[in-house]
Amino acid sequence: VLDGQVQPPPDRVNVDLGDRVRIVIVSDENDEAHLHGYDLSTDIGPAQDEVLQFTADQPGLFELETHDSGLLLTQLVVE
């Protein structure tokens, strides 16, 4: 997230059920990122790159968003 814009623009990332997933989030503003469905959240901000790591053990389509600014970062498809 740079100047309130998501880069690259929000898209879909497809993974297989059971894959290990690692998402690195870089943001120039403090906020909270939340992956719906898996209910994982982390503080993000300029101080450091934040990493979400988990096993994709639930199938479906899940949105990763920021809470304060309400931006969609990406959609995760697990199938």
Ligand SMILES: [Cu+2]
């Ligand atoms: Cu949320």
